[in-house]
Amino acid sequence: MSVKGGGAKGASKRGRKKAPGASAREAASRAKEVVGRLAREYPEAKSALVHKNPFEMLVATVLSAQCTDAKVNEVTPALFAAYPGPEELAAARPEDVEEIIRPTGFYRNKAKTLLALSAKLVEEYGGQVPRKMEDLVRLPGVGRKTAAVVQSTALKHEFPEGPEGVAVDTHVFRLARRLGFSDGKDPDAVERDLMKIVPRKDWGDLSLRLILHGRAVCKARKPSCGECVLADICPSAGTF
Ligand code: SF4
Numbered sequence: 001m002s003v004k005g006g007g008a009k010g011a012s013k014r015g016r017k018k019a020p021g022a023s024a025r026e027a028a029s030r031a032k033e034v035v036g037r038l039a040r041e042y043p044e045a046k047s048a049l050v051h052k053n054p055f056e057m058l059v060a061t062v063l064s065a066q067c068t069d070a071k072v073n074e075v076t077p078a079l080f081a082a083y084p085g086p087e088e089l090a091a092a093r094p095e096d097v098e099e100i101i102r103p104t105g106f107y108r109n110k111a112k113t114l115l116a117l118s119a120k121l122v123e124e125y126g127g128q129v130p131r132k133m134e135d136l137v138r139l140p141g142v143g144r145k146t147a148a149v150v151q152s153t154a155l156k157h158e159f160p161e162g163p164e165g166v167a168v169d170t171h172v173f174r175l176a177r178r179l180g181f182s183d184g185k186d187p188d189a190v191e192r193d194l195m196k197i198v199p200r201k202d203w204g205d206l207s208l209r210l211i212l213h214g215r216a217v218c219k220a221r222k223p224s225c226g227e228c229v230l231a232d233i234c235p236s237a238g239t240f
Contacts, residue, residue, distance in 0.1 A: 027181055028197040030233050034179060035202050037229050038209040045205040045212075047153045049073065054129035055121070056080055057154035058139075059089075061146045062113055067104040075101050083118075086127050090118035113141035131155060133164035145169060145187065152204025162200035166191045167207040171214030178218065178236040 039045075048069035051057040056076065063072045079100050083089040089097070097111040104110060117140045121127055129150070130136055136147035144165045151163035166172070168187040172194075176182045182193035198206055217224050223240055231237040 024197065030179075031181060031197045033233055034230060035198065035206055038213060039205065041229050042209045042212045045208040047149065047208060050076060051154055054150055054154040055085060057150050058117070058129055058142070058146070059114060061149050062117065062141045063101060063104045063110055065110070066106060071104055075103055086118040086121040089114060090122050116140035117142065131158060144191065148203070148207070152207065156204065159204075162202065163204045166194045166198070166203045168194070169211060171211045172207050174220060175210045175214050175218050178223070178234065179230065180235040
């Protein structure tokens with residue numbers, strides 16, 4: 001991967017555009033600039049998922065798979081009114097949960113996951129959401145992305161040094177690659193590259209802001225490079 005320090009083999013020698021992230025130092029310096037500019041562009045780095053506590057954020061994040069945050073926010077008030085915590089959700093009838101979360105899609109699987117997740121919270125964590133990444137990723141339906149999201153939102157005050165990972169969703173994945181911070185082929189590889197060049201304290205907010213920028217400007221099909229505050233430091237600007 002290019003940010004490790006070696007740079008792309010011979011790209012500049014052959015007169016081509018310098019490879020993205022040609023050195024770890026260059027990538028880290030550009031990442032710092034990206035962090036600063038996005039912070040000015042999106043001062044409020046907040047998840048759009050409405051939640052009142054870590055459990056609600058965990059559930060909302062599971063529901064957000066293949067679904068918009070707005071749609072998740074439509075169903076969670078009824079879900080949390082009926083099942084305010086893991087004890088209640090673990091004891092729920094699957095079909096009742098399915099009915100409530102149906103608009104979010106894949107509702108049978110999601111209901112199954114939520115019941116299993118809640119049961120594990122009750123059985124192994126006293127009905128509390130564990131804090132550590134190593135425990136969070138042992139919960140049904142929870143991977144590093146969801147764990148990092150929960151740590152950087154509902155648990156943010158407990159992680160002043162930053163979450164234990166970078167939440168890499170589809171937007172973060174796309175933007176990190178376009179910005180030349182990673183050529184990883186999967187979210188784990190992109191996360192590892194971002195963790196090397198961005199200070200931990202910025203992991204949570206950067207992820208949230210890349211998502212906002214991906215939705216508003218650097219869209220999947222047609223990025224608006226002409227309106228992008230990162231255009232002069234983005235190796236992909238104007239290449240679409
Ligand atoms: S310049 Fe274009 S490709 Fe680069 S981050 Fe901005 S919108 Fe995305």
